Amino acid sequence: MQINIDDAGPTATVIMVGRLDIAGAEVVAIPLATLSGSKSGLVIDMAGVTFIASIGLRHLVSAAKAVRRRGGRLVLLNPNAVVAEVITTSGLADLLLIERDGASPS
Amino acid sequence: MQILAPFLTGLGLFFCGVHFVAVNLVPLAGRRFRGLLMRLGRRPWMAAAFGTAAGVLTQSANAVTAIIIGLVSGGLVDKRRSILIPTWSHVGTSVLVILVAIDLRLAASYLVVLTGCAVYFGFDRNDRLRFAIGTLLGLGLLFLGMQMIKSGAIPLRDYLVEDGFLGSIAKQPGLLLLVGIGLSLACQSSSVAGALAVAGSSAGLVDLSAACWLIYGANLGSGFNFVLLAKAHRGEAAQIALMQAVQKFAGFAVVLVLVGAGHVTGHPAIENAVTALSASLSAQVAWVFLLYQLAGSLTCTALLGPIIALLERAAPPSKLQELSKPVYLIDDALVEPTFAIELVGREEQRLLERLPAMLDAVRADAEGHPIPAATLRTAAAAITRAMAGYLESISEGRLERSDRERVVRLQHRAANLNAMHESLDEFVAACIAARQWPSSGRVADQMIEALHALLNALVEAAAASDADEQELVLSLLGHRDEMMERIRQRVLREDPNMPAKSQEALFAATMLFERMVWLARRCAILLNPDRTAGGQGVPVTAESTA
Numbered sequence: 001m002q003i004n005i006d007d008a009g010p011t012a013t014v015i016m017v018g019r020l021d022i023a024g025a026e027v028v029a030i031p032l033a034t035l036s037g038s039k040s041g042l043v044i045d046m047a048g049v050t051f052i053a054s055i056g057l058r059h060l061v062s063a064a065k066a067v068r069r070r071g072g073r074l075v076l077l078n079p080n081a082v083v084a085e086v087i088t089t090s091g092l093a094d095l096l097l098i099e100r101d102g103a104s105p106s
Numbered sequence: 107m108q109i110l111a112p113f114l115t116g117l118g119l120f121f122c123g124v125h126f127v128a129v130n131l132v133p134l135a136g137r138r139f140r141g142l143l144m145r146l147g148r149r150p151w152m153a154a155a156f157g158t159a160a161g162v163l164t165q166s167a168n169a170v171t172a173i174i175i176g177l178v179s180g181g182l183v184d185k186r187r188s189i190l191i192p193t194w195s196h197v198g199t200s201v202l203v204i205l206v207a208i209d210l211r212l213a214a215s216y217l218v219v220l221t222g223c224a225v226y227f228g229f230d231r232n233d234r235l236r237f238a239i240g241t242l243l244g245l246g247l248l249f250l251g252m253q254m255i256k257s258g259a260i261p262l263r264d265y266l267v268e269d270g271f272l273g274s275i276a277k278q279p280g281l282l283l284l285v286g287i288g289l290s291l292a293c294q295s296s297s298v299a300g301a302l303a304v305a306g307s308s309a310g311l312v313d314l315s316a317a318c319w320l321i322y323g324a325n326l327g328s329g330f331n332f333v334l335l336a337k338a339h340r341g342e343a344a345q346i347a348l349m350q351a352v353q354k355f356a357g358f359a360v361v362l363v364l365v366g367a368g369h370v371t372g373h374p375a376i377e378n379a380v381t382a383l384s385a386s387l388s389a390q391v392a393w394v395f396l397l398y399q400l401a402g403s404l405t406c407t408a409l410l411g412p413i414i415a416l417l418e419r420a421a422p423p424s425k426l427q428e429l430s431k432p433v434y435l436i437d438d439a440l441v442e443p444t445f446a447i448e449l450v451g452r453e454e455q456r457l458l459e460r461l462p463a464m465l466d467a468v469r470a471d472a473e474g475h476p477i478p479a480a481t482l483r484t485a486a487a488a489i490t491r492a493m494a495g496y497l498e499s500i501s502e503g504r505l506e507r508s509d510r511e512r513v514v515r516l517q518h519r520a521a522n523l524n525a526m527h528e529s530l531d532e533f534v535a536a537c538i539a540a541r542q543w544p545s546s547g548r549v550a551d552q553m554i555e556a557l558h559a560l561l562n563a564l565v566e567a568a569a570a571s572d573a574d575e576q577e578l579v580l581s582l583l584g585h586r587d588e589m590m591e592r593i594r595q596r597v598l599r600e601d602p603n604m605p606a607k608s609q610e611a612l613f614a615a616t617m618l619f620e621r622m623v624w625l626a627r628r629c630a631i632l633l634n635p636d637r638t639a640g641g642q643g644v645p646v647t648a649e650s651t652a
Contacts, residue, residue, distance in 0.1 A: 021471040053471050054462075054558035061563070065578070082552065089589065090556035091582040091623075 001027040002048075011041035011072075017048030020056030020083075029059055036063035040072040046079035052086050057096075064095045075099050109261045116254025117294065119247050120166075126244025129176075130237045150407050153190035157403075160191060161198020167328075168294065169248060170195035171335070171350055175343045179427075184437070185342045186414065192346065193353050193406050199297040200396040211253045217246030279319040282312075286323020287330070294331055296354070299324030300395040307391045314377055317391040322361055325398055329354030341423035348417050349406065357402030425477065429485035435496045446500050447512050450493055454516065457489055457523055458568055458629075462561040464530045468537050468554055479534040486527035493520045511635075519632045526625045529618055533557070536615035543608035545601040549593060550612070553619045564626050568633050576634050583627035590616040 001024030004015040012035045018024055035042055042063060064074040075097045079087065087096055160170045171192040177183045221243035223229075230236040289299035303312070303320040312320065329351045336347035361376065368374035376397065380390040406413060423431075433456060434449040464483070466476035494517065501513050537554055541547035560582060567579040594616055598604065604612075 022473070023471075051470070052555065053469070054555045054562060055471070057555070057559040058562060061559075082548065085593070086552045086555050089552055089586075089593075089619075090559050091584055091586075092559075094581065095578075 003028055003031060005031060005035070007035060007039065010039060011043060012039045013043045013045065015045040015048070019051040019053075020049050021051060021053040022055055025053070025055040025059050028056075032059050032063040033066075036066035036074070039067070040070060042067050042072070042074045043077055044074065045077045046083060047077065049079065049083055052079075052083045057086070057090060057092065060096055061092060068095075073097060077101070109265055110258075112254055112261075113258030116251045116258050118251070119254060120251030120294075123169075123244045123246070123248025123251050125172075126240055126247060130240030130244060150190055150410065153188070154194040154197075154403070154407065157191035157194025158198040161195030162201045163198070166248065166252075166295065167192055167195045167199050167297075167350060168331075168335075171332070171347060175339065175346050178342050178346060185346065187437075189346055189349050189414070190403075190407060190410065193349055194403050196296075196350070196353055196399040197396070197403055199295075200300075200392070200399050211250070214246050214249035214253060217242050218250060221246060277316070279316075282316055282319035283323035283326070286320040286325075287327035288323075289320075290324040290327025291331060296321075296324040296328035297395075299327070300392075303395075304388045304391045307387050314380070314387060314390055314394075317387075318361075318376065318394050321391065321395050321398060322358060325354045325402075326358055329358070336421065339421075341421060341427040344421035345414070345417040348421060349413065352413055352417075353399075353402040353406050355402075356405035357398045360401035360405060361398060426481050426485055429477070429481065430488035432489050432492045432496075435492055440496075440499055440503070443500050443503050443505050443509055446496070447509055447516065450497060450500075450516050450520075453489065453493055454519060454523065455568060457486055457527075459565050460486065461526060461530065462558050462565065464527065464534065465554055465558045465561070468534050468541075468550075469558060470551065470555075479531040483527045483531040487524055490520045490524040490527075515632060515635070519629065522625060522629050522632060526622065526629065529621050529625060533615060533618040533622055536611055536618055539611035540608060540615045542611070543604055545597050545604060546608045546612040546615075549597055550615050553615060557619060557622055560623065560626060564630060567630065573634070576630060579630050580627065583623055583630060586620045586623045590620050 001016065001018035001020065003017075006013040006015075014028075014031065014035065016024075016028065020028070032042075044060070060074070060076070067074045074095075076087070077099050078101060079098060084098055087093055087098065157170065160173075161167060174183070174188050174192050178185045178188060221239050224235075224239045225243075230239050286299055286303075289302060290296045293299055300321050303317045303324070307314070307317040332347050332351035332354065336344040336351065339347060364375045368376070376394060379397070380393040383393050384390050432453055434453040436446075436449060439446045439449055460482055463477065464479045466472035467479055469476075497513050497517050497520070501510070505513065533553075537550040540550040563579050563582060567575040594612065597612065598609065
């Protein structure tokens with residue numbers, strides 16, 4: 001899992017590439033916790049994420065809850081079909097908002 | 107062979123009887139029997155009294171051992187509390203030796219006739235009646251078998267007498283010991299061999315000293331029988347069987363010391379004692395048998411702690427047995443219902459935390475060696491059964507209304523938790539089948555990760571007791587029927603060549619996923635007292651009619 005962060009401004013953008021499994025979750029855990037505790041919004045570009053495990057979902061949910069508590073929102077940008085389906089099957093689509101480039105949240 | 111036929115038939119019937127009693131008595135052993143066993147097992151002398159009575163009634167330490175093994179394996183009673191019961195049943199079985207003349211044929215016949223009629227005329231309508239009839243039939247067969255063994259042993263004895271075999275070995279202790287061992291191994295019972303020794307002494311075939319060696323041998327042989335029985339079991343079941351072997355060997359050690367001391371001092375303690383107790387030779391032999399059992403059982407009772415520690419090292423519990431053992435259901439806490447209810451809650455949380463681990467066998471990134479879902483399911487069934495029994499024991503006491511409501515809610519939650527383990531095991535099996543084809547396997551993998559995330563969220567919410575957290579979990583656990591139908595249609599549309607078996611597996615996995623989410627939602631609702639309306643203490647949930 002590779003991660004790039006742009007934290008300029010009130011909303012941070014995180015670009016993730018790779019598998020969000022146990023190893024991937026370890027890479028993203030601290031950056032996500034830090035950003036969700038300090039920023040009012042979080043956009044995570046998921047286009048490069050090929051697989052998401054339950055532990056990955058867990059970190060995303062924790063971050064979304066932290067941002068939401070402070071009135072912000074967490075958006076997942078362009079997840080592939082497999083990742084998007086895991087999120088919707090988990091019932092997390094209301095908490096982890098999915099957006100496509102140029103489209104409104106689904 | 108003709109001489110042996112009635113004896114062997116009796117042995118077969120006896121085994122059938124033991125099996126029937128064990129198989130039917132375990133489910134029949136409701137809370138009253140369990141409560142009785144728990145109370146009796148609380149103090150060693152109570153276990154001793156109950157075990158002796160059980161030995162008298164069944165006339166078989168094997169049967170009592172089999173029943174206790176069944177109850178302990180089924181999670182109905184605790185091993186430490188019940189292990190002395192079969193150990194003392196040996197004392198009870200001495201009655202067979204003492205009262206060789208009692209004829210149980212009539213009682214056995216009545217039992218077989220009554221149960222036969224009950225089965226033929228369909229009185230075994232429900233499970234309770236079926237188990238009760240099965241138990242009585244087992245007892246009838248057991249008694250009948252015992253009588254056939256006894257009557258079958260007479261021609262065998264006569265044959266040995268005519269052959270001069272008994273007469274020639276009567277003066278050789280070593281040989282008598284071996285004959286006793288052999289008889290016990292063949293009869294699967296030291297008391298049958300003991301009864302033969304009594305009969306032999308009353309017929310003047312052997313003197314007291316020779317009969318004693320036959321009895322010692324018979325008990326040693328019985329010890330070997332229990333070692334063989336232990337080999338067929340694992341963990342606690344093996345420990346209970348081995349304890350019986352220890353009882354027999356301990357008795358032998360005691361008599362060896364006494365015999366040795368008798369040789370040195372010139373005063374044979376055992377023979378002097380039984381001669382003082384009775385003038386009749388056969389009664390003296392019967393006393394020797396009884397004293398042997400008392401020596402073994404008393405030694406085991408006195409050294410219970412060290413012996414159990416030794417047995418636990420010799421036959422450690424299997425993974426399933428370890429997982430099936432409740433940790434918090436402490437019998438002594440039953441006197442304080444509010445605390446006992448609290449303990450059931452902790453046991454429930456412990457079991458709840460195992461749910462995500464059931465998916466580890468099929469998860470892509472599970473760590474370590476996952477425990478098979480089927481093992482966790484079986485263990486959960488044992489624990490929820492123990493929880494149900496414990497809750498029933500709590501509800502027998504005087505409870506405040508709030509405590510009674512908590513008990514009812516926990517009863518519902520325990521049943522729901524068991525259903526979740528069952529469905530999750532089936533879900534895992536369906537996902538494994540779905541993985542045989544790429545497109546159905548992909549959906550299965552997605553559902554596995556999704557369900558794992560949901561179950562983790564449920565466990566965290568239950569542990570946190572945070573209302574917001576519980577609300578969030580409830581919001582995640584909406585109905586999935588339409589979503590699953592959409593996924594099924596999409597996959598079938600995209601992959602029309604999917605084999606029928608994979609379609610079937612996909613259908614089963616998605617249905618079970620729906621069910622799991624529904625059960626998890628029900629669990630979350632039952633965890634929150636504000637979301638359940640207690641009518642006569644019975645929680646009513648939005649899903650209760652679903």
